[in-house]
Structure formats: C-alpha cells, structure tokens
Amino acid sequence: MKALLTALQEVYGLFVEDGSLAVAILLWIGFAALLFPHLPEGAAAWRAPVFFAGVVLLLLENVWRSARQKR
Amino acid sequence: MDVGNWSHVGPSVLASFLASLVEFVEALTIVLAVGSVRGWRPALIGTFAGVGFLALLVIAFGPALQLIPLNVLQLVVGVLLLLFGIRWLRKAILRAGGVLGMHDEEAIYVRETAALQQEQAQQPERMDWIAVATTFKAVVLEGLEVVFIVIATGALGHNLLPAALGAAAAGVVVISLGLALHRPLARVPENTLKYAVGILLSSFGVFWIGEGLRFTWPGEDLSLLGLAGIFLLASLGAVALIRRATTPDAKALPVSRQGETS
Numbered sequence: 317m318k319a320l321l322t323a324l325q326e327v328y329g330l331f332v333e334d335g336s337l338a339v340a341i342l343l344w345i346g347f348a349a350l351l352f353p354h355l356p357e358g359a360a361a362w363r364a365p366v367f368f369a370g371v372v373l374l375l376l377e378n379v380w381r382s383a384r385q386k387r
Numbered sequence: 388m389d390v391g392n393w394s395h396v397g398p399s400v401l402a403s404f405l406a407s408l409v410e411f412v413e414a415l416t417i418v419l420a421v422g423s424v425r426g427w428r429p430a431l432i433g434t435f436a437g438v439g440f441l442a443l444l445v446i447a448f449g450p451a452l453q454l455i456p457l458n459v460l461q462l463v464v465g466v467l468l469l470l471f472g473i474r475w476l477r478k479a480i481l482r483a484g485g486v487l488g489m490h491d492e493e494a495i496y497v498r499e500t501a502a503l504q505q506e507q508a509q510q511p512e513r514m515d516w517i518a519v520a521t522t523f524k525a526v527v528l529e530g531l532e533v534v535f536i537v538i539a540t541g542a543l544g545h546n547l548l549p550a551a552l553g554a555a556a557a558g559v560v561v562i563s564l565g566l567a568l569h570r571p572l573a574r575v576p577e578n579t580l581k582y583a584v585g586i587l588l589s590s591f592g593v594f595w596i597g598e599g600l601r602f603t604w605p606g607e608d609l610s611l612l613g614l615a616g617i618f619l620l621a622s623l624g625a626v627a628l629i630r631r632a633t634t635p636d637a638k639a640l641p642v643s644r645q646g647e648t649s
Contacts, residue, residue, distance in 0.1 A: 331470040364602035379480045383629040
C-alpha cells in the first residue's frame with residue numbers, strides 16, 4: 317500500500333509541482349471548454365488564440381508571484 | 388522527405404529527441420551512481436527490470452489508446468502534456484531568472500553516491516535490493532516520461548514512429564556517452580535543454596487541447612511553431628523582468644537555499 321502511494325505521488329509529481337498553476341490551468345481549460353462554444357460564430361477563429369493567451373498569462377503570473385515569494 | 392513533411396514531423400521528432408535526452412541523462416546519473424558504489428550487477432538488474440516493466444506497460448496499455456475517441460484522447464493527453472511541459476518551463480524560467488539553483492548532474496551524482504555508501508555501510512551483509520530498487524525506480528520514472536512524451540508528441544499526429552526514433556536516438560547517444568565516459572554527463576546543457584523542451588511540450592499540450600475542444604488553429608499544424616515562438620518570447624521577457632526585480636537578493640542567497648535541483 318505504501319509503495320503504491322509512493323508510486324502515485326511520484327507520478328503526480330511528474331505533472332504537478334506548483335499546485336496553484338496546475339489548478340489555474342485546469343480551471344481555464346474547463347472555462348474554455350464550457351464557455352467558448354457558446355461565443356458567436358464570428359468569434360470561432362479567436363477561440364484557440366484566446367485560449368493560448370490565457371495559458372501564457374497564467375504562466376507569467378505564476379512565475380512572477382513565485383519569484384517574489386522566493387526573494 | 389520534402390519541406391511539408393518535415394514541418395509536420397520535425398516538431399515531434401525534435402521534442403521527442405530533446406526531452407528523451409534529458410530523461411536518459413537523469414536515469415544514467417542514478418545508474419552510474421549505483422553501479423560505481425554498490426556494484427554493476429544490482430545496478431543492471433534494476434535497470435533491465437525497469438526496462439522490462441516499461442515494455443509490459445506499453446504492451447498492456449498501448450493498444451487500449453486506440454479504443455479511446457480521438458478528441459477525448461487529444462484533450463486528455465493535451466492536458467497532461469501541458470501540465471508536464473509547463474512544469475519544466477516554469478522551473479526553467481525561475482532558474483534562468485536566478486530564483487532557483489541550476490540542475491547539476493555532478494552534484495546529484497555525488498549526493499546519490501554518498502547516500503548509497505552510507506546505506507551500504509549500515510547494511511553490508513544484506514542482498515543489495517536497495518541498489519536494485521534505486522535503479523529500477525529511476526529507470527521506470529524517467530522511462531515513463533519518455534513513453535509519455537513519445538505518445539503525446541507522436542501518436543496524436545500519426546508521427547509515432549518518427550517520435551519513437553527520436554527518443555531511441557537520444558537513448559543511443561546518452562548510453563554510448565555513458566559507456567565511454569563512465570561518469571555523469573554533466574556537460575550536457577541540461578537546463579537549456581529543459582527550457583527548450585518545456586516550450587515544445589507546452590506548445591504541443593496547448594495545441595492538442597485546442598484540437599480536443601475542436602478549436603481552429605490558424606495555420607493548423609504550423610501554428611505549433613507560432614505557439615513555441617510566443618512561449619519563448621514570453622518566457623524570455625519573464626526572465627528579464629525577474630532578473631531585474633530579484634537579482635540583488637538572489638545573489639545573496641546561498642546555493643543550498645535556492646531550492647529544487649531536479
């Protein structure tokens with residue numbers, strides 16, 4: 317049981333290091349999945365670029381916050 | 388192969404090769420540390436057991452991937468790939484900004500060697516399962532990352548074979564150098580590689596999530612290059628800002644306090 321838990325922790329650690337960034341990205345993906353399809357048809361071409369911009373902004377906010385906390 | 392094919396296959400091969408290079412270097416460091424301290428027999432038993440376990444996983448779960456609807460697979464793999472890649476990219480930015488200490492294979496080798504020597508001194512008469520388990524764990528964990536990267540960068544774009552060849556080439560390079568040098572590959576610019584790989588994998592992740600959600604990417608597959616370019620520019624900007632804001636304090640920090648090394 318302990319070995320299984322350790323293995324699961326190791327696998328979790330492959331994908332998540334800063335929980336707040338992971339949660340923010342997952343929420344953004346959920347938001348995009350639920351809301352973007354309801355945007356007007358004319359906005360369809362912007363869905364992917366706006367989604368990408370959101371990911372970049374989340375990353376930048378996280379590294380900036382992490383850098384300030386570690387000062 | 389024409390330019391069109393290369394633009395389709397190239398990013399998969401490059402991402403797979405560079406990411407696998409990093410993973411193989413990390414696994415090699417542990418195997419070398421175990422082999423030199425506890426003997427090559429347990430080190431190699433653990434290594435081959437790890438490779439065998441990975442092969443079983445691929446054989447058992449590989450075909451199941453074909454049963455999952457494509458857009459669900461794109462979304463799930465995209466999310467995992469984005470989390471995986473952005474973890475590397477975030478750390479690379481913080482390292483380049485001077486907030487975290489640099490990854491150092493030589494230091495990891497020394498630390499692993501010291502820990503193994505200490506354990507050996509405490510339990511000299513026992514069968515060396517610790518050595519076997521240490522290399523097994525290293526090979527399985529780093530190998531899982533290689534398998535995941537090959538599937539994520541190759542399978543969804545029908546580039547599984549080129550991506551697998553990219554990973555295999557990285558394995559050949561690292562194992563050959565390891566056999567020749569018998570020491571960790573400390574001169575591999577691992578931090579820079581992780582920066583590049585973080586950008587590539589994050590780009591693939593965002594791209595596959597978009598595909599899974601049926602968003603339209605301008606330029607289709609070629610948009611991957613644009614995504615990677617924007618990630619690069621944004622991260623370079625972040626590094627510059629962090630350096631400007633934190634350099635005096637970061638320099639004052641002793642290396643041991645600067646944080647993570649993996």
